[in-house]
Amino acid sequence: MKNFLKTTILAASLAVAGLAAATPSASAANAGFSIVVNGGGNDFRSGHHNRHDNRGGWNKHNRGGICAPGQALNKARSMGIHKARVVDVDRRTVKVRGYKFGRPSGAIFANDRGCPVIARR
DSSP states (O other): OHHHHHHHHHHHHHHHHHHHHHHHHHTTSOOOOOOOOOOOSOBTTTTBOTTBOTTSSBOTTOOSSOOOHHHHHHHHHHTTOEEEEEEEEOSSEEEEEEEETTEEEEEEEESSTTOOEEEEO
């Protein structure tokens, strides 16, 4: 009976200590009320959409989640591939070939926003 009482008191004290430790972080939040108006997004009444740049033209870098061949070429050139050219574009990948350190080299990019690198050759 004495061990059961010790175990129960120890468990209760740990639970109270845990609640006491969690209380300051929960009370650190601001209890005030505020209204935030977001100025971004689509405003269809004025004709400005996210895919347009500030001059009203088409933004070639925001192509709705695909990797443009020109974007893949720019990324390959920034990786150090010289004389880069697109050799294949399919539903999932954009393949770029060129030269690095005088040897044939290339990269395969996913056909997704930002042209993530899948493989380097």
